Amino acid sequence: MTQSASPSPDTAVVLVNLGTPDAPTAEAVRRYLGEFLSDRRVVALPRLFWLPLLHGIILPRRSPKVALKYASVWLDGGSPLAVYTRRLAEGVQREMPDVLVVDAMRYGNPALTKVLEDLRGRGIRRVLGLPLYPQYSTTTTATVGDVLARETAMQVRMVDDYHVDPGWVAAIADSIREHRARNGAGDHLVFSFHGLPKRVIRNGDPYQRQSEAGAQAIAKALELEPHEWTISYQSRFGAERWLEPATTTALAALGERGVQRIDVVAPGFAADCLETLEEISMELADEVAGRGGTLRYIPCLNDSPAHARVIAGVARRGLDAWPMAQA
Ligand SMILES: C=CC1=C(C)c2cc3[nH]c(cc4nc(cc5[nH]c(cc1n2)c(C)c5CCC(=O)O)C(CCC(=O)O)=C4C)c(C)c3C=C
Ligand SMILES: [Fe+2]
Ligand SMILES: [Fe+2]
Numbered sequence: 162m163t164q165s166a167s168p169s170p171d172t173a174v175v176l177v178n179l180g181t182p183d184a185p186t187a188e189a190v191r192r193y194l195g196e197f198l199s200d201r202r203v204v205a206l207p208r209l210f211w212l213p214l215l216h217g218i219i220l221p222r223r224s225p226k227v228a229l230k231y232a233s234v235w236l237d238g239g240s241p242l243a244v245y246t247r248r249l250a251e252g253v254q255r256e257m258p259d260v261l262v263v264d265a266m267r268y269g270n271p272a273l274t275k276v277l278e279d280l281r282g283r284g285i286r287r288v289l290g291l292p293l294y295p296q297y298s299t300t301t302t303a304t305v306g307d308v309l310a311r312e313t314a315m316q317v318r319m320v321d322d323y324h325v326d327p328g329w330v331a332a333i334a335d336s337i338r339e340h341r342a343r344n345g346a347g348d349h350l351v352f353s354f355h356g357l358p359k360r361v362i363r364n365g366d367p368y369q370r371q372s373e374a375g376a377q378a379i380a381k382a383l384e385l386e387p388h389e390w391t392i393s394y395q396s397r398f399g400a401e402r403w404l405e406p407a408t409t410t411a412l413a414a415l416g417e418r419g420v421q422r423i424d425v426v427a428p429g430f431a432a433d434c435l436e437t438l439e440e441i442s443m444e445l446a447d448e449v450a451g452r453g454g455t456l457r458y459i460p461c462l463n464d465s466p467a468h469a470r471v472i473a474g475v476a477r478r479g480l481d482a483w484p485m486a487q488a
Contacts (some may be wrong), residue, residue: 169413171286174476175262177274177305178293178432180242180268185231191224197268202304204399225247229407234438243270245432245463246293251317257476261285267292269303273308274405281314283365288312289479290319291472293431296354296371297322297330300361323373325378325438330469332462333428334382335474339447340424340459347424347457349389349415352376352430354406356394358401369404391415395427395445396436416452426459431468433461 180197182189231240240245243266244470248326250264259285265276271476290354292305302321323329335349354372362369376392393411394404406414408425415423425445427437437458446456462468 164297165211169261169284171284172259172281172289172480173209173285173287174253174289174291174480175273175280175310176246176253176262176291176293176472177273177433178242178246178264178266179301180266180270181242181434183239183270183400184230185228185240186227187228190228191220191270192232194224194227195220198286200304201267202307203300228409229437230336230439231441232465234435240434241438242432242434245461247467248464249432249472251292252367252464252466253473254419256469256473258314260407260476260480262476263410265303266309271353273305277308277312277315285315287316287483289476289483290317291476291479292320292474294429295322295326295375295431296324297366298357298361298368299364299366300317300357300368318479318483320475322367322371323475324375326475328474330375330378330382332465332467332471333379333426334467336462337379337424337426337459338381338459341376344457345422347422349391349420349423350380350383350385351408351411351415351423351425352390352392353425353427354392355396356401356409358403360401362404372429379426379428395440408441409448409454412449412456413452416449416454421454422457424459425455427461430461431472432463437461444466 180193182193187470195216204211234241236244246264250262254262262299263276265271265273268272272412290305292302294301306319309319320402355364357368373392380390384392390412393406393408395408398406412423425441442458446458449456
């Protein structure tokens, strides 16, 4: 949670991110992944099959390995996802002094349920939930809605997505321009989004369509030609078929075409985290280097003032669409 705003506001904006372990240890990773991967919206397998598999085999094997990965990106203030989300909330609070702005995590800490409890105790009457997922997915955004829907003491609304918000598109395009001004333009730009099982999309999830629309809007803002950019999906998990092309496959295909300098941006992530700092900047960068190329990772908007302005704009529109009831 962040600091409080001006004299006791009755409205709060809660920025909600996915969640992350409290420490880069096997035990903390196990606790966090156990909560995250037990959500039926995330893994839809029958409970009687999945929970024993998760707790008996997957968590004991995966947690120590994943803890080492977290250790390789850990910051002084904690997990990057937690640090950037907290600092972003502080930045948005400065942009919106008339409301209280706090951060929360859907899994792990600061737990969304506890944050809501705290807001109730502080006399907050209405809460705007703002999941820090630019694209809507039932596996992410809707899980925040599940918790908010249980709130009965305060009025609650939620922002669904901001996948082509003009301010957001401009901020990502600016971050790519800055990267190119500093490092020179790469030969190709890859938009790498977190993947999803294809089944989720077949069942009506708008995530892929929104990811594509966002990438297209950013490419248009940068006046890129179609052959200068690619969209791909990373972080596959489990045995199902996931969205394609996988980022690793897209990078290999570029290598085969002789493309040497590849810029990668991850507009599905509001804040840098294990999936960007370790998977893209380390693992995938090593793969590209092994083929003689270079992968240059363009950081997320994180706690930048530009990002705070974008999120404050999204929150402001959410509140404006919600006229205050007369006392
Ligand atoms: C079936 C499993 C998963 C689905 C579906 C999924 C969707 C999804 N996830 C994000 C954003 C993030 N995921 C992160 C980590 C992460 N994701 C999964 C699995 C699924 N994600 C796992 C098992 C993990 C943990 C790491 C690992 O064990 O490999 C993170 C980073 C968290 C951090 O602490 O840094 C983010 C962010 C989105 C946006 C999404 C659907 C669109
Ligand atoms: Fe994930
Ligand atoms: Fe990963």
